Amino acid sequence: xxxxxxxxxxxxxxxxxxxxxxxxxxxxxxxxxxxxxxxxxxxxxxxxxxxxxxxxxxxxxxxxxxxxxxxxxxxxxxxxxxxxxxxxxxxxxxxxxxxxxxxxxxxxxxxxxxxxxxxxxxxxxxxxxxxxxxxxxxxxxxxxxxxxxxxxxxxxxxxxxxxxxxxxxxxxxxxxxxxxxxxxxxxxxxxxxxxxxxxxxxxxxxxxxxxxxxxxxxxxxxxxxxxxxxxxxxxxxxxxxxxxxxxxxxxxxxxxxxxxxxx
Numbered sequence: 222x223x224x225x226x227x228x229x230x231x232x233x234x235x236x237x238x239x240x241x242x243x244x245x246x247x248x249x250x251x252x253x254x255x256x257x258x259x260x261x262x263x264x265x266x267x268x269x270x271x272x273x274x275x276x277x278x279x280x281x282x283x284x285x286x287x288x289x290x291x292x293x294x295x296x297x298x299x300x301x302x303x304x305x306x307x308x309x310x311x312x313x314x315x316x317x318x319x320x321x322x323x324x325x326x327x328x329x330x331x332x333x334x335x336x337x338x339x340x341x342x343x344x345x346x347x348x349x350x351x352x353x354x355x356x357x358x359x360x361x362x363x364x365x366x367x368x369x370x371x372x373x374x375x376x377x378x379x380x381x382x383x384x385x386x387x388x389x390x391x392x393x394x395x396x397x398x399x400x401x402x403x404x405x406x407x408x409x410x411x412x413x414x415x416x417x418x419x420x421x422x423x424x425x426x427x428x429x430x431x432x433x434x435x436x437x438x439x440x441x442x443x444x445x446x447x448x449x450x451x452x453x454x455x456x457x458x459x460x461x462x463x464x465x466x467x468x469x470x471x472x473x474x475x476x477x478x479x480x481x482x483x484x
Contacts, residue, residue, distance in 0.1 A: 227366040228261055228289035228311050232392055232433050237448055240291070242437070242459040244269040248282035250460060255286020263291045263456055266301075267316050277308040277346060284309070291368065297327035299340075306331060307345035312368025314395060319377045321384045328390040331369045333360040337390055368392050370435065370454070373423055374400035382423055386430045393454050394427045395435040396420055411439070424450050 231238060240261035243251060246269070254262060264271065264279050271279070276292060283290040292305035293314040305313050315327045329337035341360070344351055348359040355362060369390050373379055374397030385394065398411035398420060407413045420436070427434040428451045435454025438444045444457055 227368075228291075229366050229368040229392060231260075232368065232453060235433075235453055237453045237455065239444075239455050239457055240289075241457050241463060242293075243279065245460050245464075246271060246275050246279075248278045251279045251282040251288075251290075252286045254460065255283055255288030259288055261289035261291055261311070262460075263293050263314055264310070265293045265459075266305075267293050267295050273304055273308065276305070276310075280309050281346075289368075291370065297323050299326065299330035299338075302327055302330045303340050306339065306363065306367055307342065307347050309345075309347040311366070312370060312392075314370040314372065316372045316374065316397075318371060318373075319375060321381055321388075324371055324378075324385055324391075325388055328369050328371065328388050331367055332364050332390050336364050339363075370395050372397050372400075375404040376401075376419075377404075379404075379419055379423055382426045386426065386432055391432060393433045393435045394423065395437075395454065395456075396423055397437055399437070421450070424452070 228238065238260040240259055240263060241254065243262040243264045251262060262283060264276055266276060280290045289311040291312045291314050292310045293316060294301035294305055296317050297315045302313050302315070313331055318324045318327070330339055331337060333339045333341065343353060343359055347363065353359045370393040371385065371391055372395050373382065378385060379401065385391070398416065399409065401419065402408055402410045402413060402416045405416055405419065407416060410416060424434055433453050434451060435456065436447050436452050437456045438447060439458060444455055448455065
């Protein structure tokens with residue numbers, strides 16, 4: 222988290238950033254995705270199998286390619302947030318929140334005193350293993366540049382959005398259409414009119430505040446739609462969908478060419 226233009230500042234500058242959910246345990250793939258132009262990856266420790274060492278190595282690979290790394294923690298516990306940021310991630314994305322109290326606790330654990338109560342240490346990778354050489358202290362730097370993202374993926378949090386927006390450490394409200402649709406009794410129907418209407422309500426509330434809004438988009442049409450709505454933190458698909466889509470298209474095209482030759 223020592224890049225020239227950290228992602229938190231870019232969010233505050235209202236840049237539209239394109240990332241993807243990262244699920245394959247491969248630092249090489251993370252590095253490649255950075256070279257391909259993604260602004261960030263969200264390392265999905267909630268739904269994928271990453272050890273703390275795996276996560277740190279993926280963060281390291283993202284750093285090599287100049288791409289921001291956000292860790293979607295397994296839950297909102299302070300330990301999960303601490304380990305992600307100590308490993309050098311540019312930020313955390315906190316899922317499975319159902320109460321304001323849990324959101325407040327998670328967000329405070331992402332910041333050092335006086336903004337929060339993150340465990341104090343300068344020996345970890347994020348602080349360059351005691352080799353921090355900037356004039357500004359690591360603790361101040363981390364407070365200024367660590368991005369904090371909270372999921373709104375259920376009706377409990379959607380209906381508490383006004384309280385959520387009051388949390389000072391929080392930068393981005395991230396809408397999860399899939400889980401939200403399930404919470405509304407319409408699992409997987411992210412484009413259902415009632416689900417879309419609920420998303421629109423969240424967007425309007427967030428955009429009227431000093432926070433940014435982000436969302437998961439499974440396809441290009443939704444990327445365009447939600448950027449038009451004001452989203453600036455776009456998680457476009459996953460590494461698995463990006464790769465499988467490209468591979469299937471290429472294999473199909475190659476096999477069609479073979480079939481033509483055999484006629």
